[in-house]
Amino acid sequence: MKKIQFFVVAVVLAALVSPQGGTQAAVQKDQATWLWNPWMIVNDEAGTLTFLESKRVNKVYVQIDQDIPMKVYRSFIKKAFAKGIRVYALDGASDWVAPKGYTSLNELIKWLIRYQSGSAATQKFAGIHLDVEPYLYSGWTTNQAAAVESYQALLTKAKSSAASLKLPLEADMPFWFDEISYKNTYGNGKLAEWVIANTNSVTIMAYRDSAPLIIEIVKNEMDIAEKYGKYIVVGVETGQTSEGDAISFFEEGEAVMNQELSAVQNHYASSAGFNGTAVHHVGSWMTMNP
Numbered sequence: 001m002k003k004i005q006f007f008v009v010a011v012v013l014a015a016l017v018s019p020q021g022g023t024q025a026a027v028q029k030d031q032a033t034w035l036w037n038p039w040m041i042v043n044d045e046a047g048t049l050t051f052l053e054s055k056r057v058n059k060v061y062v063q064i065d066q067d068i069p070m071k072v073y074r075s076f077i078k079k080a081f082a083k084g085i086r087v088y089a090l091d092g093a094s095d096w097v098a099p100k101g102y103t104s105l106n107e108l109i110k111w112l113i114r115y116q117s118g119s120a121a122t123q124k125f126a127g128i129h130l131d132v133e134p135y136l137y138s139g140w141t142t143n144q145a146a147a148v149e150s151y152q153a154l155l156t157k158a159k160s161s162a163a164s165l166k167l168p169l170e171a172d173m174p175f176w177f178d179e180i181s182y183k184n185t186y187g188n189g190k191l192a193e194w195v196i197a198n199t200n201s202v203t204i205m206a207y208r209d210s211a212p213l214i215i216e217i218v219k220n221e222m223d224i225a226e227k228y229g230k231y232i233v234v235g236v237e238t239g240q241t242s243e244g245d246a247i248s249f250f251e252e253g254e255a256v257m258n259q260e261l262s263a264v265q266n267h268y269a270s271s272a273g274f275n276g277t278a279v280h281h282v283g284s285w286m287t288m289n290p
Contacts, residue, residue, distance in 0.1 A: 029265070030233050030276030032059040032203070034090065034131075037283060038068055041076045049076070051286060053083050055279075061090035061129040061170075064108060070115050074123040086126040088170065094136035097150040105154060109161045116165060127168040127200070130158060135174070148191060149184045155198055156186075168200035172235070175206050175217040178224075196224045201231040203278050207247050208236070209256075211263035225273025234264055234277050239284035253289035 033052070035041075040048045041062075052060060060080065062073070077087045091108045095101050108128075116124050134140055134151040155171065162169035177192035186194065196202050204221055206214045218234055225232045236257065237248040249257035261277050268274035279285050 028058060029274070030059045030278065031055070031057050032061065032233055032235075032276065032278035033057050033285065034278070034281040035060050035062045036090075036281050038063050038065050038073075040282070042068060042072055045072075045076055045079070048282070049079055049083065049085075051282070052080070052085060055285070058084055059086045059088065059126075059276075059278075060282075061088045061131075061278075064089050064091045064111065066107075066111055070118065073115065073125075074119055077125065078120075078122045081122045088127040088129040089125045090129045090131060092130040092132040092172075094133050096132045096154055097134045097137050097147055098139065099150075101150070102154055102157060105158055105161070109158075109165075112165060112167075116167075125167065127170060128158065128162050128165075129170045129172070129203075130155070131172040133172070133174070144180075145182070145184065148180065148182045149186070152182070152184070152186045152194060152198075155195065159198055170201045170203065171195060171199050172205055173202050173221075175204050175221070178220045192221055193224050196221065196230050196232075197228045199230070201233060201275060203233040203235045205280070206234050206236060207280075209246055209249050209252055209260070211260040211267070213246065214260070214264050215267050222268060222271050222273045226271065230273065231275035232273050233275050234261075234268075235280055236261065236277070237280050238288045239280070250284070250288060254285075255290060257288075 033055070035048070062076070080087050089108070089112055093104065096104050112125065112128070132151065132154060134147050137147055140147045159169050173192065173195050177195060178190050180191040182188060182191055182194065202221070202225070204218050206218050208214050208217065214234060214236065218232065221232050238250060238257065239248055240250045241248050245251065249260075257279075265277065
């Protein structure tokens with residue numbers, strides 16, 4: 001009898017232990033951010049980590065700059081790991097959907113293969129996070145259908161490459177991709193559903209400055225994520241923008257942002273697809289009004 005009880009306990013504990021060495025007993029939602037300027041960790045690694053820790057960030061998307069020595073990333077990731085912060089390799093640009101744009105993805109993957117193979121477990125990236133915004137590519141206006149298909153081809157290739165590295169693949173996506181239709185070699189439907197279905201997690205660029213607006217514009221994606229057993233992280237903007245008053249929390253400040261994000265978190269707390277929030281980005285977050 002005791003052996004059976006011990007076996008059951010061992011199985012339960014094994015199921016709770018995550019690959020990252022933590023546990024799923026108290027599943028923590030993402031509190032994420034983008035770090036677009038990796039030279040910050042070259043010039044002030046300690047200060048950058050202190051900032052992330054002070055904001056209770058547990059996940060950071062760090063831009064890959066191949067001019068930065070790998071040892072810099074290894075040092076940062078190891079110290080972030082010790083603080084419970086997962087680091088994802090961030091890269092991407094709108095022209096990655098150009099005819100030969102995939103070569104940029106290839107270069108990223110080659111770099112990651114070298115990096116991961118030469119790194120200790122605590123120095124490795126926890127995943128890949130792509131920010132490819134095809135609607136900013138010139139071809140989007142001249143031939144949207146072709147740009148969409150090129151984008152799908154890129155993500156398909158990225159998915160395969162991430163799998164070979166045994167890393168999850170994430171992508172940034174605007175909230176309005178649920179209005180973009182496609183009919184091509186990848187089937188037909190809405191682009192938002194395709195992206196969510198073909199990645200592990202999507203960070204929605206839900207760039208609005210009030211909880212009711214944010215909640216409304218991501219509701220379709222939440223339903224889609226639940227349908228496919230995938231995850232949605234809700235991202236908000238803190239930088240100054242000329243796109244309109246309702247886009248960023250730049251004017252309102254951090255206290256208001258935190259209040260509105262808390263309301264979003266409470267609203268979607270019971271949604272299986274909701275996996276936290278993200279603040280865009282470290283640089284503007286550091287200097288935003290209280």
